[in-house]
Amino acid sequence: MKVVGFAGYSGAGKTTLVEQVIARLRARALRVSVVKHAHHRFDIDQPGKDSWRHRQAGAFEVLVVSDQRLALMREFEAPAALDIHAMLAELDAGVDWVLVEGFKHGDLPKIEVWRAPAAGEPERPLRCTEDAGVLALATDDPAQLPVTLPARLTLLDLNRPDAVADWLIAAGARFEYRSLNES
Numbered sequence: 118m119k120v121v122g123f124a125g126y127s128g129a130g131k132t133t134l135v136e137q138v139i140a141r142l143r144a145r146a147l148r149v150s151v152v153k154h155a156h157h158r159f160d161i162d163q164p165g166k167d168s169w170r171h172r173q174a175g176a177f178e179v180l181v182v183s184d185q186r187l188a189l190m191r192e193f194e195a196p197a198a199l200d201i202h203a204m205l206a207e208l209d210a211g212v213d214w215v216l217v218e219g220f221k222h223g224d225l226p227k228i229e230v231w232r233a234p235a236a237g238e239p240e241r242p243l244r245c246t247e248d249a250g251v252l253a254l255a256t257d258d259p260a261q262l263p264v265t266l267p268a269r270l271t272l273l274d275l276n277r278p279d280a281v282a283d284w285l286i287a288a289g290a291r292f293e294y295r296s297l298n299e300s
Contacts, residue, residue: 118150119214119292120205121285124221124251125230126241130275134230134255135218137278138285145286147213152204154219162190201225202296214285215294221248226292228253230275233261245270252291255281 123131135151142149162169168179172190181188189207201223208215217225221244229251234241245251246264253271256262266272271288273281285292 118208118210118212118294119285119289120217120225120294121214121292122217122220122223122225122227122250123230124219124227124244126232129230129232129241130255130257131218131230134228134275134278134281135216138216138282141278141282142214142285145282148211150208150212150215152201152208152215152217152220161188205294206296214292224250227251228255228273228281231256231262232275233258252288253284 123135125131139149162172168181168190171179172192178189178191201217201220205215227250229243229245231241231243231254240263243264245254246267251270253273254266255273255275257275259272271284273284
């Protein structure tokens with residue numbers, strides 16, 4: 118499988134771009150999975166449902182399965198900072214692409230998503246100048262970039278998800294994933 122991270126500040130457009138790239142990759146008959154960083158106590162379960170009741174009773178893991186989907190909920194006994202490679206190991210290895218939203222400090226190849234701050238907002242420094250894992254920068258306004266980009270970077274138009282998907286496919290060899298166990 119190929120794995121690419123999407124990193125950037127909140128409000129930069131990561132989720133919208135990931136959503137659009139998923140659709141473009143799927144239109145090419147590619148299988149796509151997503152790993153999304155969430156904050157603290159998110160929950161996908163519904164109070165009162167059997168799976169929620171099982172978790173409330175103390176189950177460590179609850180696997181909910183139907184003929185159309187599967188969801189695994191795992192409770193951590195203490196706050197845990199999971200390694201991105203451990204999360205990727207949980208996914209079906211038969212997918213073509215895994216898009217990882219967030220996890221900006223992970224060691225995966227990344228696309229940085231950047232928008233100029235609105236009036237009154239603090240400056241948003243670029244990660245790509247210090248993180249060699251950033252292979253491309255997607256922005257809607259290159260003229261507003263606070264620094265000159267390193268020559269190694271590809272500049273992508275944030276408003277052209279077809280071009281982003283095309284670039285990913287063309288550069289696919291750069292995103293081939295090898296788990297830490299294979300390295």
